[in-house]
Amino acid sequence: MSELRELSPSRLAWLRFRRHRLAILAACFLVVLYTLAAFCEFISPYTPEQRNVRAINAPPMDIRFVDAQGQFHFRPFVYDLKLTINPDTWMREYEEDSSTPYPLRFFAKGVPYELWGLVPAERHLFSVDPRGPGYIHWFGTDSLGRDMFSRVLYGARVSLSIGIVGVGLTLFLGILLGGFAGYLGGIVDSVVQRITEVLQSIPTLPLWMALSAALPTAWSPITTYFGVTLILSLFGWTTLARQVRGRFLAMREEDFVVAARLLGANDSRVIFRHMLPSFSSHIITTATLAVPAMMLGETALSFLGIGLRAPVVSWGVLLQQAQNYQVIVMTPWLLLPGAFIVVTVIAFNLLGDGLRDAADPYSSLSEK
């Protein structure tokens, strides 16, 4: 037998988490997605509002390595799309013209943009020469000829961040109110509990709708964004507050807390040094699982047309454009944001699952 080593709780948790393959995968996926969203201006070849009149409702384009003659090219390329409006069907028909390839350029100058609205730049991860007639629409275009790939990425930034920001607010409110209620007890506890009950008893969707409808239309898109986030988190904190309170109640009488208090530690020291760390893992897990709920909330509101509004691009806003029969029949690629939502929500749930298992000190390493 080798020598015995003492493993810290966090090290143990990490070991447990590592065994959860799906959670690792989900975490990687989310890291990639958040990175893409963070640098969406750079990664997308176009800006989300840029229209291409020669590609309206164009289907996703193939990015190719092998040309029509079967020759392999190291530099990927797209073929030119020829638009004709069929005089009988009025359909915009796109035909690949294999005689005109447009090679992709990497890190080349394209449409100017401002990274995070601050840094002016014009290099894009990939693009085709904007001076020429060529274009690349990897995910196709919408009815105004806007690039869906760019829009999905810009939408990712809004939708993903609304989850994080919203959960941040939720956590803050939940821990604060739940902590107070649990630690102080008495009248504070009663008040917080009653508020929680009232909030939980109201059906969320109509309430969201009512509040969103109250958002002034004159608000700028960014203010609306924060308004919607606030609305979502104002009603999201109750569950967390309940859990935090429960923990506090249970822990208040624990020996180590009593000991700390008897040793003269003040309230904040007791709370932050002794009590919070002992269930922080639990909070992290809850928070992770709350992110997709936030995202879905935003999507639902925007889908109903009462959340974010154009020109803000979020996955919900994109789906709102796609919520009709026409899209399913004629331009199914406009439903792609929906696929992104599904995958992201699943990833968050898997990650949360893994974190919960990892955080549980009683789950054994040898199981599974």
Added chain:
Amino acid sequence: MNPVSLLVFRFRSLLASFTLAVSLLCLAHVTVFPVSIQAAEVGYPAAWLEPAQTASQLGITSFTQSPVLDESGLPPVAQRLPDDPPVIFPNDAIGSYGGIAHIIADDRGMLIAADGLFTISPDLKTILPNLAESWYYSDDGLTLTVTLRKGLKWSDGHPLTTEDILFTVNDLQLNSDFMPVTLPDFIGLELHAIDSWTFVINFPKPRPFFINYVAQSPEYFLMPKHYFRDFHPEYTSPDVIDERMEELGFSSWSAFMTTSMQKRLFPDLVNHPTMSAFKIESLSPGLYSYERNPYYFKIDPSGQQLPYIDAVEAQDVRENEVAVAKASTGQLDFAGVRLPTQDIPLLKLGEQSSGIKVNIWNRLHGSDLSIQANMNYADKQKRELFLDVRFRRALSIAINRDEMNEIIYFGRGTPRQVTVVPGSDYFEPEFATAWAQYDVEAANALLDEIGLHDVDGDGIRELPDGSRLTLTVEYVNTETPKQVSMELVVSYWQAVGLDARQRLIDRELQYSRAVSGELEMTVWHADRTTDILFPINPDFWVPRKLAASLAMWSEWSRWYLTDGNLGEEPPPNIRQLQIWADELATTMDRERRIEIGKLILAANAENLWTIGTVGLAPQPVVTSNRLMNVVEFGLWGWDIRYTMPYHPATWYFAQ
């Protein structure tokens, strides 16, 4: 096929096709779209262009009826028809009876065309007799004598006489309890009957186009007296009326009558008599059922009483998407009003699999959008801005109409300002093209000149005093593709540094806010652009009416309507327009009329009271394969009540 019909339908005059060629040539350099439709160019029956011949003129002596009426216990068909019924020639073939037409509620007016004293010819200019047999104007235009057909009957069998017309005008339109503000077209009218079939209207001023008004808005001229007298204090004691109103849930007899009158063709509330081809049979939430009017007065060339179709079921559908889905999957027999141009490919796709025909008609709208900035707006700074012609011009030339035409209309609309259709007597090409060229630089220069500069460097222009400038466009998304158009327009305006926003509101709100001048900017569609309505309703070019569609000058209109008692006195150039409009409607001199009409339109071309985008656009009209006799190409618009010239009563179902 019946020999009479064969004979008639093969008759397509040579002269007419010559007219087609000439008119196409004339228009070729003006616009790609020949809206000066001569009916025969598209092969309409020649009879549609002239007053309908009657049974006696065509030697039709025996009449037949739909089999569903055989057991009804009604008087025989010959007694239900008028003494000498008008004969309507179908577009293609003599039809056969039967069937239920499925439509959506908004298309009721198209399938059940309004039948009034007069009707409108497909040439967009001529008024033809309908319930009236003939009329004549005195030379001074002050007297109109109208003769009704003899033996006309309401849908309950009661005869239609001049009593009904007199009741409608004298006891309703001119009754101050019922109409606290008399409709402008009725002011000063004097009506009297000569006998049961002839009545005379005396006008205070010449009204050569009064018949256009009656033809286009038949509802305002035709109410069944025998039915409504029971609700009118002139004929029934007030106590009895009060009791009835309580029963029906109305606060007063006038409220009841107003509701009934507006829905006269669609009597949702009570089963009151109609002269139209169909009468309401039942109404359940979301579904209106109509059945044939057994007393309908028209016949086909083989002596069959019209309409051919036995019944209509209209579903209440409030969303374009749902209407498109239903139409493209063959669930509707006729659809038009809720089908957006952009969905033509989807509908055409349905053509292959769902047993429908998608005909592309041409909208009569001079422009699909009439963008209006409120020149009477309460906010002083905004008002000053909107009153500045340079600002309106900048808004107009910042719009890329060609791109809009590509994106929304498949390149088949016509970029143009709000003006009359080509082919109108009042049309000049420059009215359509003035300030319609996309020119961002010039737009920016104009905005700079006004003093709207981007002071704080955020890419958005501020007002001259440095305060924030936002333009909010609020509108109803109806009839033409306004939402997608405005999405583009807003982005064009943003591109020249204007912080523009758009917001959808509902129709009631649009009306109340437009009339009270509270809309900062709004959008409507520019109908009333043909010779039927332009001379009497030059609404988009002259402030003289309060309506949901006209939000740019409510106070000047109010001033005009109240003879200067309310509202604001318009500046001299606007006042001049009002004077011209009065003369336009009253002058008997054709030359002078055309001259004034052009002056009014030229003023708009220079001043852009309202800004247009793309007009004369394709309109999809979907029919099921079994619905016959619908014209393949027609013009679609309010001016001709969409289908009125195309005789929907002659549409039938193939067996």
